[in-house]
Amino acid sequence: MKLELFEMGAKTEQLGACRLSLLLGILTKENQIVKFLKFACGMLQIDYGILVFKDEPYGWHESDGICKVFLAQPHDEYEHFFLDQPYIDTKHPNYKIVSNYIRERGVEHKRFVTMSLKHEGRSIGHVVLYDERTDHFDDKQLNIVLEFVQSLVNIIKLRLENAELKEICEQQSALNSSKTKFFQIIAHDLRAPFHGLMGFSEVLAHERETLDDADVQDISEYLFETSQSTYNLLESLLNWAMAEGGRFVYHPICFDLIQLVTIVQNVLASLAAKKNIEIINQISPTLKVYADINMVTSVIQNLVSNALKFTYTDGNGKVVLSAEEDDQYVHIYVKDTGLGMNEKQMQNLFDPKFTVSIKGTSGEKGLGLGLVLCKHFVDLNHGELSVTSKEGVGSIFKITLPKNKQVALVTAA
Template sequence: MSNVDNDINPPENNNSEALTTSFLEADVALVALDSANVGIWIMDAHSGEFRSSKRTKMLFGHEPDEELSFEQAMQSVAEKHQKIVLKAVLTAINNKTSLYIECPVFLPSDQKHRWLSITGGFGSADTVDSFFSGIVIDITKQKQNEMRRSKFIGMVSHELKTPLTALKAYVQLLSNWAKKQKDNFTIGALSKVERQVKKMLSMINGLLSLSGAEAGKIHLTKQSFSISELMDEVIEETMFLTSSHQIIRVPCEPITVNADRDKIEQVLVNLLSNAAKYSSKDLPIEIACTHINNFVEVAIKDQGMGIAADNLAQLFDPHYRVERVETEKIAGFGIGLYLCAEIVKRHNGKIWVESELGIGSIFKFTLPL
């Protein structure tokens, strides 16, 4: 595999003795880890020399007594994941940071894939320490369960969406009829029904998007559109569903982006809905956009309960919700921010949050123009 061979220098043997000593010192740990079906590996970050336990070799589709180089391990990784894994490893080595990545490896003997979780890091932050080591775990069953769950969620959500779409159409027909009859009571009642139907459709669309994101199937249909016009439409829609909050749009210059309009609308709806859910009704929510270099930056600011620093790192993880007394009665699946992050990433943008507990939060994302 040429891309791996070109990016990793061939091993040099000048540190072989030190590597062997370091590896042998882990003998007791190796026995314990192997018995727990956990593989272990160690690599000299300077020379590229790579050693692995028997379990690691087996997880990468090799015999326990075979030699396994870093290049051979990389060649076992499914082709479309090779560059991603290699980049993650090199970034961790160059920046002396921890490594965590999940990837499939192809097993020629069984003609199937196995999913592995690879974790690694340096023993210390000392620049002299060149031993990069970690563990490998088989997570195939976990991945299969996740795929089954995603498939089930997608199937159920799709089945629920069909009758709800029909119900929405009938409500709109009845609403038009009531307006002609000038029946104010029926108009008001149908307006509330339509609002609840829209909420249900929004939840179902979120579940369908989650299913697609977990399967790596977020498809983009890009077009040029005005981000400020889209913001106005989303504000109007959000005010219809959440009329108790005041949403202030900070004036900004006309900015045209090339992106998937529906997906970006979904991001804006999720972020505005979150801001409304986690802030008091008497406090305004602000939304603004700014042209910065070759990007547009969108910011949504609330004056709500805020987020503790300990929770910020996990905020965009799937199914993660901040567990506090104040959030116990707030409904949600913990998928909105995860979907926002996946959509923005697919557009080669960035998403983050600035928050202070008790003060409020500012969610920001960028899109390349």
């Protein structure tokens, strides 16, 4: 068996899963992997170098400054070979075992040395330097390469920390921007209806004796209709906050899902209490997604608002928010115990040519085009929005979003 090497291209569709390799600039001119392997090979006067990170689908092979890719194989047991020693060379008791191990994986050689990359006490990968000569390695040169291995680990550590700090900064900036935009829209769009509400309420409060029953009825109807339309406007505010000049701008970041869901839960708490419905938040505090936080806020707020709208008000009604993750995606669920939908209603739910008209459990207006906008937002974030429902039982809306930037890039491609 011979190690199969190939260029980056059509065969490297899983590159998005190589987080550490991407942090080291494998796709850039500042490729730290090539620099490290070239230095290590030059120091030991050896022909070939391999670097493999744990749990990444590809390994990296360097020769004469040329970097190629190969499919990495599982190597969970590799760290046990070291016996707590910094490297394995001809003097190591497991040298022959490891020699057979890497030869079985296509690395033909007459001599080799391998070193482990350790971060925070655990192995994150290993390097193998090899060729067809039989000279022994100089201990001093090996220690210099070992120091350079630690320098590479330090670079990884710094870049991981910088990536986390950048995500936190972007997350806070996006949240602040979202709040500012939200308050601006509230101030602008709610001024007119509240003038009417306050004006007619004042008439009822201070001029009741001058009004006959017909006048009171007219004012009551006006107050009811204006209150209902104002509430519908509130539901749409987050959607409109996403629109800038009629265009939707996609600004993805990696953020904690629980932070967003808690905000939505607090915003809709009074509506839930009014309808005697319990909102249950089962989102894990450690779950992260990579998406536009404003768009996802709008989607979840719209779905929870709809769930409250169509859930029974008998005291047993529940709206449950939950999520689960796999290797690449986070799946978010908004489940209600409400009216549910038939097959035809579900088929047309996300079609802009249709306006689904279903009255809520308190007579609220139907779904309208809000779900079409939700679908558009999820699509922009390289995700999926789907629904399962049964009449009289309830509905479950499922949002699937990328876990990280690499997955989003691969999905977009």
